[in-house]
Amino acid sequence: MDKVGFIGLGNMGKGMSINLSKEGYDVIGYDINVSSFEKLKNHNIQRKENLDEIAKETKTIITMLPDGKAVKNVWDQLINIVEENSILIDCSTIDVQTSLEVQKMANLKNIKTLDAPVSGGVIGADNGTLTFMIGGKETTFNKVKALFNCMGSKSILCGEIGAGQTAKICNNLLLASTMIAVGESFKLGKNLGLDLNRLFDVLSTSSGSCWAVNTYCPIKNVGPKSPSDNEFKGGFSTNLMKKDLTLAIEAALSSKTKIDFGQQTLEKFVDLVNKNEGHLDFSNIVNHI
Amino acid sequence: MDKVGFIGLGNMGKGMSINLSKEGYDVIGYDINVSSFEKLKNHNIQRKENLDEIAKETKTIITMLPDGKAVKNVWDQLINIVEENSILIDCSTIDVQTSLEVQKMANLKNIKTLDAPVSGGVIGADNGTLTFMIGGKETTFNKVKALFNCMGSKSILCGEIGAGQTAKICNNLLLASTMIAVGESFKLGKNLGLDLNRLFDVLSTSSGSCWAVNTYCPIKNVGPKSPSDNEFKGGFSTNLMKKDLTLAIEAALSSKTKIDFGQQTLEKFVDLVNKNEGHLDFSNIVNHI
Numbered sequence: 396m397d398k399v400g401f402i403g404l405g406n407m408g409k410g411m412s413i414n415l416s417k418e419g420y421d422v423i424g425y426d427i428n429v430s431s432f433e434k435l436k437n438h439n440i441q442r443k444e445n446l447d448e449i450a451k452e453t454k455t456i457i458t459m460l461p462d463g464k465a466v467k468n469v470w471d472q473l474i475n476i477v478e479e480n481s482i483l484i485d486c487s488t489i490d491v492q493t494s495l496e497v498q499k500m501a502n503l504k505n506i507k508t509l510d511a512p513v514s515g516g517v518i519g520a521d522n523g524t525l526t527f528m529i530g531g532k533e534t535t536f537n538k539v540k541a542l543f544n545c546m547g548s549k550s551i552l553c554g555e556i557g558a559g560q561t562a563k564i565c566n567n568l569l570l571a572s573t574m575i576a577v578g579e580s581f582k583l584g585k586n587l588g589l590d591l592n593r594l595f596d597v598l599s600t601s602s603g604s605c606w607a608v609n610t611y612c613p614i615k616n617v618g619p620k621s622p623s624d625n626e627f628k629g630g631f632s633t634n635l636m637k638k639d640l641t642l643a644i645e646a647a648l649s650s651k652t653k654i655d656f657g658q659q660t661l662e663k664f665v666d667l668v669n670k671n672e673g674h675l676d677f678s679n680i681v682n683h684i
Numbered sequence: 685m686d687k688v689g690f691i692g693l694g695n696m697g698k699g700m701s702i703n704l705s706k707e708g709y710d711v712i713g714y715d716i717n718v719s720s721f722e723k724l725k726n727h728n729i730q731r732k733e734n735l736d737e738i739a740k741e742t743k744t745i746i747t748m749l750p751d752g753k754a755v756k757n758v759w760d761q762l763i764n765i766v767e768e769n770s771i772l773i774d775c776s777t778i779d780v781q782t783s784l785e786v787q788k789m790a791n792l793k794n795i796k797t798l799d800a801p802v803s804g805g806v807i808g809a810d811n812g813t814l815t816f817m818i819g820g821k822e823t824t825f826n827k828v829k830a831l832f833n834c835m836g837s838k839s840i841l842c843g844e845i846g847a848g849q850t851a852k853i854c855n856n857l858l859l860a861s862t863m864i865a866v867g868e869s870f871k872l873g874k875n876l877g878l879d880l881n882r883l884f885d886v887l888s889t890s891s892g893s894c895w896a897v898n899t900y901c902p903i904k905n906v907g908p909k910s911p912s913d914n915e916f917k918g919g920f921s922t923n924l925m926k927k928d929l930t931l932a933i934e935a936a937l938s939s940k941t942k943i944d945f946g947q948q949t950l951e952k953f954v955d956l957v958n959k960n961e962g963h964l965d966f967s968n969i970v971n972h973i
Contacts, residue, residue, distance in 0.1 A: 491876065514890050528886055549889065553882040562886045565873040569892035572865035572945075579943040580858040583932065586939040587780065587850045593842040597817055597851040600838065601803050603858035605894030643872065650875040654868040655973065656861075656945060684944065 397421055399542065400449040400456035401440070402469055403487070404431040407513070408459040410520035411486070411546045413438045418545040425449050450476040455539065459486045462638075463493035470497040479505045482539055486527070488512040490642050491560045492649070498531075498556040507535040510559040513547065514566065516631050524548045528566070530558035564643040571636055571677065572660045574607045578681025581614050591617050613678035622676035630676030637664040637673065686710055688831065689738040689745035691758055692776070693720040693729070696802070697748040699809035700775070700835045702727045707834040714738050735761050743770040744828065751927075752782035759786040768794045771828055775816070777801040779931050780849045781938070787820075787845040796824040799848040802836065803855065805920045813837045817855070819847035853932040859896065860929055860966065861949045866896045867970025870903050880906050902967035911965035919965030926953040926962065 397420060401412040404426040416422045416439045423441045425448075426432065432442045443449050449456060450473060458473075460466050466487050473483060474497075483501055485494065485508070498508040509531035519525040525547030529536055536552050543550035553562040580603065584594040595617045599609045612618025622630035640661040647654050667673065667683055686709060690701040693715040705711045705728045712730045714737070715721065721731045732738050738745060739762060747762075749755050755776050762772060763786075772790055774783065774797070787797040798820035808814040814836035818825055825841050832839035842851040869892065873883040884906045888898045901907025911919035929950040936943050956962065956972055 526886075526890055528890075551882065551885050551889070553886060554877075554879050557876075558878055558882065561873060561876045561878050562883055565869045565876075565878070565883055566886055566890050566892040568872065569865050569869035569887060569894075569897075572868065573862050573892070573894060576858050576861035576865065576945055579861065579946050580854045583857065583936055583939070583941050583943060583946070584850060584854040586941045587846075587854075587935055588843075589847055589850045589854070590843050593840065593847065594851055594854055596840050597815075597842060597855055598858060600840070601815055601817075601855050602895045602900070603855040603862070605858075605862060605896075606891045607894075608858075611891070646876055647872055650872070652872050652875040653973075654872060655948065656865055657868050657872070659944070684942075 398423065398453040398455070400425070400453045401459070402426070402446070402449065402456065403459040403465075404435060404440070405459070405461070406517050407486075407520045409434055410517065410522070411457070411459060411525070412440050414523040414546050415542065416440055420542070420545070423449055423452055446472050447476055450478075454478055454481040455542070456481065457484045457486055457542070461487070463489035467493055467497055470501065474501050474504055474506060477506060480507065482507045482509070482535060484509045484511050484539060484542075486511050486513055488563055488639060488642070489560065491557050491564075491646055494530075494560045495557045502556075507532070508556060509535055509539070510556060511543070511550070512559050512563040514563065515547065519547070527551070528553055528559040528562040530554055530556045530560065561646070564639055564646060567636065567639040568643040568654070568657050568660070570607060571640055571664065571680075572656045573605050574613060574678055574680055575660055575663065575684055577605065577607045578613060578684045581681065582684070607678070611678060613681040622678055627675040627679040630678065632673060633664060633667050633675055633677045633679060634673035636677035637661070637668050640664055687712060687742040687744070689714070689742045690729070690748070691715070691735070691738065691745065692748040693724060694748070694750070695806050696775075696809045698723055699806065699811070700746070700748060700814070701729050703812040703835050704831065705729055709831070709834070712738055712741055736765055739765040743767055744831070745770065746773045746775055746831070749776045751776070752778035756782055756786055759790065763790050763793055763795060766795060769796065771796045771798070771824060773798045773800050773828060773831075775800050775802055777852055777928060777931070778849065780846050780853075780935055783819075783849045784846045791845070796821070797845060798824055798828070799845060800832070800839070801848050801852040803852065804836065808836070816840070817842055817848040817851040819843055819845045819849065850935070853928055853935060856925065856928040857932040857943070857946050857949070860925055860953065860969075861945045862894050863896045863902065863967055863969055864949055864952065864973055866894070867902060867973050870970065871973070896967070900967060902970040911967055916964040916968040919967065921962060922953060922956050922964055922966045922968060923962035925966035926950070926957050929953055
């Protein structure tokens with residue numbers, strides 16, 4: 396397990412693979428986009444030309460890819476070329492159904508799998524402070540827990556395969572709807588003439604307290620430093636939140652779960668993307684409610 | 685200031701007045717409902733027959749009444765009978781406009797005033813752990829801060845008169861909407877087959893964390909003990925949350941603030957009251973979304 400394959404070395408994969416390498420793992424990488432390796436040249440990440448080279452050299456492979464289609468494409472190949480009892484870990488955030496589909500196919504071939512989407516964004520990836528939400532067997536999880544500890548500060552086994560993806564969309568659904576509620580509360584306070592720093596003092600220490608207020612306050616110059624203090628640059632993009640909310644609403648539809656606020660939250664984020672503000676941090680939503 | 689008048693000795697006023705008395709204050713009380721004094725008979729709260737008797741004996745009077753109409757009725761009388769430079773503190777949760785109206789009238793007669801609504805409910809009142817959200821002059825606040833310290837664990841000066849009421853409705857608006865978002869997240873997780881204790885582990889330690897999950901989780905046998913573990917008995921009633929949300933939406937309308945989620949949150953709570961579940965804890969809303 397000292398040699399780890401890493402497929403998908405974009406914004407997130409870069410920091411994650413570097414942190415593995417720093418902790419002494421021998422990381423071999425592949426990315427469809429060769430230029431990804433330019434940012435890695437001062438780090439000990441060995442570039443491989445294709446998936447076959449990865450599968451030949453290691454039985455532990457992490458994928459960090461942009462969407463379900465990319466994951467399916469890569470895993471369909473990996474499943475046919477990795478050795479039995481290899482461990483494939485998908486850290487991408489994708490729809491639960493695709494995640495289950497590729498993992499079940501792998502499991503049928505005696506390949507062990509985990510879905511392990513993350514929260515914490517690019518900063519968390521760079522700093523090794525990600526949270527991993529993990530689905531799969533506990534025995535598999537225990538075998539690779541050390542890897543998660545290199546890349547993040549917390550890993551939570553949420554259940555069988557698919558449970559990591561499910562937990563992540565449930566979390567981001569809650570976060571996005573809460574952020575809108577936070578925006579409404581501050582908007583009302585402002586229009587009623589309240590000093591928003593005092594309102595922060597109340598909300599952050601009362602029953603309204605939440606991560607969206609206490610850690611990520613969406614109001615400029617109120618609360619700890621957050622993207623709202625930097626014109627909503629950086630942070631977690633509206634595009635990515637829209638992606639996660641879309642996954643949540645698709646999962647809600649497929650499981651016949653009626654979630655009014657979630658549906659409207661998605662619509663509000665879609666509106667914001669259509670206004671060409673998808674690149675800004677998602678907390679910018681408070682300016683459009 | 686060692687003698688304090690307390691008007692309104694119901695569920696909340698009982699614990700608050702007892703805590704003042706325990707800390708050595710000489711509390712004189714009045715309640716339109718004489719039976720309120722039965723629960724106080726083992727405590728050193730002296731019953732007065734009318735507001736005149738209160739006003740004659742002290743320059744520091746607290747009111748804790750059910751609604752704006754009751755506050756207006758009592759304050760209209762008090763304003764004409766208390767001495768100049770008396771301090772009137774209203775701890776009721778009422779609409780901002782009535783609060784401003786009675787305080788301005790008092791201020792014109794050189795009576796000092798504070799609005800100081802609380803959060804923490806009956807348990808907080810009994811245990812002396814309330815949070816006070818306070819509007820008024822800092823000089824007035826400093827003169828009676830010791831009283832708040834007896835009755836609560838925190839008092840936050842939010843701004844000029846009315847600011848306490850405003851901060852409270854902003855907090856409860858956020859709390860109520862967040863509780864619905866929490867309900868949707870757990871509902872989706874449940875329908876997707878997630879173990880809700882694992883979902884709690886994720887939400888309570890990730891960006892979805894909030895008081896409504898971490899302290900007051902609305903799912904039975906999940907998270908710390910809360911009304912959901914006791915069939916939603918006790919806690920903060922749906923009736924009271926509906927009252928606070930109504931105040932919030934009225935304030936939103938009067939200040940031309942559009943708050944979609946807040947409006948729908950109120951409607952959902954009104955529905956729940958109409959289903960004769962107003963007496964149950966407000967977190968029961970998660971079963972009706």
